[in-house]
Amino acid sequence: MRIISKLLPASKWKLVISSIGVLALILFTSIVLFEATKAEVVVTDNGEQQPVKTHANTVEELLNELEIVVGEHDELSHDLSANIENNMNVEYKTAKEVTVTVDGNHYTYYTTEDTVGAFFEEQGLSFAANDDISHENSDEIINGGSITVVSAFEVIIDDGGKEKKIATTTSKVQDILTENNIKLNELDRVEPGLEQDIKEGNAITIVRVEEQEEEVVDTIAFQTETKQDHSLEKGKEKVVTDGKDGKVTKTYKVVMENGREVSRELLNEEVKEESVNKVVAVGTKEPEAGLVTLSHSNGEKVQTGGKTITMTASAFTSGCDGCSGYTATGINLQANPNAKVIAVDPSVIPLGTKVWVEGYGEAIAGDTGGSIKGNRIDVHVPSKSDAYGWGVRKVKVKILD
Template sequence: MRFIQKLLPASKWKLVLSTIGILSLVAFTSIVLFETTKAEVVITDNGKERTVTTHKNTVEELLEEVDITVSEHDSLSHDLNAEIESGMEINYDTANQITLAIDGNENTYYSTKDTVEEFFKEQNLSFSKHDDISLKGSDKIKDGLQIEVKKAFEVAINDGGKDKVKNFTGGTVEDLLNQYQIEIDDDDKIKPALDEQVTKDTSINIVRVDVKEEALEEKVAFKTETKQDSSLLKGKQKTIKDGKDGKVLKTYEVTLENGEEIERKLVDEKVQTESVNKVVAVGTKEPEAKLTTLSSSNSNTTSSSDSKTLTMTASAFTSSCSGCSGYTATGINLKDNPSKKVIAVDPSVISLGTRVWVEGYGEAVAGDTGGNIKGSRIDVHVPNKSEAYQWGVRKVKVKILD
């Protein structure tokens, strides 16, 4: 500097100093002016706020200046070509990639939302309470997040005859029963099997099987024994000993399906009271009166001073047959009187109500008719079918008593 002062006259030196001062002032003023003309902008980058001053003209230029690259899915509060203004607040959020699989069908989404619930609302996605979602609605969104949803479908169940519908997202029959706490016993029947996969077309049928024991006291009907008695006239009977029904306790294994009995097995039988057989004396004594038979080519009828005797074909019938009413043509109730002596006749031969004596049968009343009882044919009433078979068809003498 001193060297320069020696070379320059004083007047020129003053001019140099003055010029330097002016240039310094201009430079300082320019710096101050540059700094004071910068715009102050607040940038919130993914929740982190910072304040910057800039001379950039647009938002895009400013973001490039602060090393922020905006992709098409990112969220930006302003257009990229918006002009920078002092006091401007710019919000920027980077979009996160989300993979959503619904019933195995995957789709990729980008979102700047904070939670799974907000993401679903953004995408207009709604699910029922029965759907199975891998994440909670309050879970935070992060880049690369994967969400799996299994949508529930209705499954028809017939449980013991009662229909019900349950929502299910998939699995086996056993999984569904466990989910709804539907218990089955070892005896119960179920279709499809427990390890079968349930689909939208599956219908489940449960048959409730109940096996129990049932004890019943049953009557044992007494039997009738016959003994020949030579002191009684033929056709006469006399009860020597009354019969008495016995009792037996039978235990059954009863199988019910949905409350209805389908099988009954006898598993035990114990006699409580023995039955007592009825003993009946059957007369074998021939009647003392001598019967005469008068035959002719036109009639089987013989006459005497006090009676008429006919030779007739006799079969037997019983009121215990299937479909029989038990009442005769004259109103006799044979089911209530199974030992009643009644014969069926052709009324043109023997009038209804006539008392008769029948060989091998005894005294009886002509109290019934029959479709096959024509002419010299009669039907004798016996208590049961076995006695009817024993009687068979035979020729007998029939004596008219009145």
Template sequence: MNFLSRLLPASKFKLIISCIGVMALVVFSGLILFEATKAEVAVTENGEKQTVQTHANTVKELLTELGITVGEHDSLSHRVNAQIKDGMHITYKKANKVIVKVDENEQIYFTTKDTVGEFLQANGMRISKHDEASHKGSEPIKNGLTLTINKAFQVALHNGSKKEKVWVTGGTVGELLKRNGITLDKLDKVKPAKKEKVTEDTPIKITRVNKDLKSVKETIAYDTEKREDSNLEKGKKRVISEGTEGLLVKKYEITKENGKVVNRELVGKNVKRESENRVVAFGTKVEQDLVTLSSSSSNNSSSRSNDDSGSSSSGNDTTAQPKESSDQVFTMTATAYSADCSGCSGYTATGINLHANPNKKVIAVDPSVIPLGTRVWVEGYGYAVAGDTGGGVNGHHIDVHMPTRADALAFGTRTNVTVKVLD
């Protein structure tokens, strides 16, 4: 101003000052009017709200002023060509990129949803309770999020004799068994193998294997042994001893698959009892029938005994000494037997039928001591004929025949019995 006052006259200087003042007032008033004509708009950008004053005519102009570029997938509450109005509220949200992998198939999405669950619902995707997802529905969406979904499918499972279907999202057979709490014993088998991948079209078969040991008793058949007997009339036979079956115990390993026997293997055997041969004597004697001689001798002895004593219902005095002299007198042990038993043939070694003649006085002897067919007198028994042999009758031992088992038991075993050989 000092510069202008020195160059210009005072009147002109005052005029210029007045003009400048007027212009300044006009500019100031214009500024006030400009500011007064701005619209007040609320803008929410990605959840953050701000209020702006703007002379922009359209939403696009306002967003440009704010440095906001609306992308193809972004969300905008108004059209970009919408006119700006005072009090308007504009909402803008930038879309996030989401990568979705379903059973190894990948697809890219853009979304403005806040959570995984909202995103799935908006895009018509459903996750069942059997599916597996990398993120929960409540988790927030972040740009670049990768959502992995393994869809479940059913697999036929044959667990021994039990059949069922189980849900699985892949993995190996071993992993499927573990998830379902299925364990395998040492001998069990599974197909496909535990390391194989699970597929929808391949059933899983578990074979339950059990092995048990079982003992089985079997009889051992006896053989028949034939012996010639010169004291037995030719054409006749006599059972010396009945055969006895042996006992064999076999041990088998039984393999069962799902409860059914698939293999039976012999792993051991043990003979518990040996068999004993059946011994049969076949007569070879062609001389006069010993039975006739024995019967005759016995009858003669009985007659003589009756004549002498007149006692005993069998015609045989068991106490009186015989009148006949004897060159051979023995002191022996005497036991008793009876043909009155189950399985007994009733025939003696000399062919006497004791079943038909239960009261016949017959003793079993060792033929090397007292020859068969010999007439004898036995202390406490009386007159008899040596008409039989026995497996336990050896040396100075005789076995006297009694009509019944009760009689034989009553006789018992007697020692120091006098036996006289009469002829």
């Protein structure tokens, strides 16, 4: 300065000083005016607020000043061409890349949402209640993160004959039963096997198997045994000892499948009461030669050696039309209404012959009749009602003498 002051006269030096002051004042004023004319803007960058003073004319110019590059999927509160206004609030949010994998298929999304639930809503993604989603709705979205979804499918479980449909995201039979709280007993069968995988629409069949012991009281049927009895007429039988059933307790192992018996195995049997055999005496005594056994109407047995004739028998009474009450041999039937008399053809059975008539008993051939010819007889009965009751029948007639 001293050198300059020596070179310049004092008047000129004062002029230089004054010029410098003016220039400095102009510069200061310009700076103040420049700053004063800047717009005040708040820029919110991914949630962080930054007050900014700028002479930028548009939002794009402002972001360029801040070195903020807006990507294709980023979120910006204003158009890039929007004019900057004082006290403007410009919000910017960087989009995050998210990969969603659904049943092995990959899809890429970009979002500015903060949570998984908001992201699903933004993208219009919805899933069934039983689908398996790797994240909760409240989980934070992370740039470059991935969300995995396994869709539930329907299978049928036949549990002991009762069917129900369930939705699952696992394919292994054991896992499906576990997630549905289905427990198996030791003997139960499952088809397909527990380690097998199934697909949508397949069925899991559970056969509920039970084993139990059962006691049953059975009857031991008595046997019938025979023994020969030489004192009893041949062809006749007589019960000597009545039979009696016994009792046996049997223990079975019973296998039940779905409540139905499928097998029964005898484990043990114990006789509680022995049976008693029935004993029957069988006659072996031969009848005396020439004798034939006949039955009276009263049930008594008669043996005789005469011949037997099969005849047609009708009935009559002493009071029949045209009857005198006396037989051809002089028997008074009116005086003896219960007399055992038959009318015969004398050429077949001579009058006066003693006979035995099946169903009538012993009688005497004491009368004849106009219609009694050949192997035909008429038996005397006390009343017309007895005659009607007798009717006409085939009988055996035994000649007694």
